[in-house]
Amino acid sequence: PGALSRLRAMVGAGIDANFGDQAALVRALLSADMDDLSPAVRDRFAAAGLSHMLSVSGLHVGLIAAAVLLLAQLARAGRGASEVVVVALTGAYVLMIGAPLPAVRAALMLAAASVGVALQRPTSPLAVLAVGALAPVFDARAAQDIGFQLSVAGMVALVAAGALRRRWSVLSASGWRGTLANGLVASTAA
Numbered sequence: 398p399g400a401l402s403r404l405r406a407m408v409g410a411g412i413d414a415n416f417g418d419q420a421a422l423v424r425a426l427l428s429a430d431m432d433d434l435s436p437a438v439r440d441r442f443a444a445a446g447l448s449h450m451l452s453v454s455g456l457h458v459g460l461i462a463a464a465v466l467l468l469a470q471l472a473r474a475g476r477g478a479s480e481v482v483v484v485a486l487t488g489a490y491v492l493m494i495g496a497p498l499p500a501v502r503a504a505l506m507l508a509a510a511s512v513g514v515a516l517q518r519p520t521s522p523l524a525v526l527a528v529g530a531l532a533p534v535f536d537a538r539a540a541q542d543i544g545f546q547l548s549v550a551g552m553v554a555l556v557a558a559g560a561l562r563r564r565w566s567v568l569s570a571s572g573w574r575g576t577l578a579n580g581l582v583a584s585t586a587a
Contacts (some may be wrong), residue, residue: 401492401493404493405428405430405493405494405495408427408428408493409424409428409430412424412427412428420433421433421434421435421438422434422438425451426450426451426453426457427453427457428453428493428494429452429453429494429495429497429500430494431451434451439451449544452497452499452544453494453497453499453500454497454499454500454502454503454544454548455499455500455502455503455506455548457500457503458487458490458491458500458503458504458507459503459507461486461487461490462483462487462507465482465483465486465487466479466483469482469483476514476515477514477515477516480511480512480514480515481511481515483507483511484504484507484508484511484512487504487507488504488508491503491504498532498539498542498544498545499544499545499548502529502530502532502545502548503529505528505529505531506525506526506528506529506552508528509524509525509528509529510525513525522556522559523556526549526552526553526556529548529549529552530549532545533545551587554586554587555583555586555587557586558579558582558583558585558586558587561582561586562579562582565578565582
């Protein structure tokens, strides 16, 4: 096996050693390895409406990226260097877990936004979304995937909510009113 497969096996072994009975769930959530996840656990996630959490996607990639960015900032790396480290380590994470399409999509969007930040150039959220929505260009079947459709639609809604926030003065209010209004608009749009 290649280096990434060995790394994934090593991470899996570490999870197994540290998490006991919950290791299968932790492996599913961290490394996209759902081989040993019991049908009962899958059913509980589905009944709770949380089965999407078992798919390593934007949320997981975002959490990894945020943790890496925090560590880079604690190490006092400059903004550009921090963005490079975030993209490199997040990309390595996505490769290590087997590059599932939702995680690749999120990593590409992160890279597009990070390049803009590192180069100190304004980047349109729609341009970042367009990079993440390129999958059907390479594989037309991706457009039929419900996960792809929901992900793109949800991101379009969040971008639209951001545009509304900039246009409506009540949404730019500070304090709890602004926070509540922003949350309601983003939730409704999504």
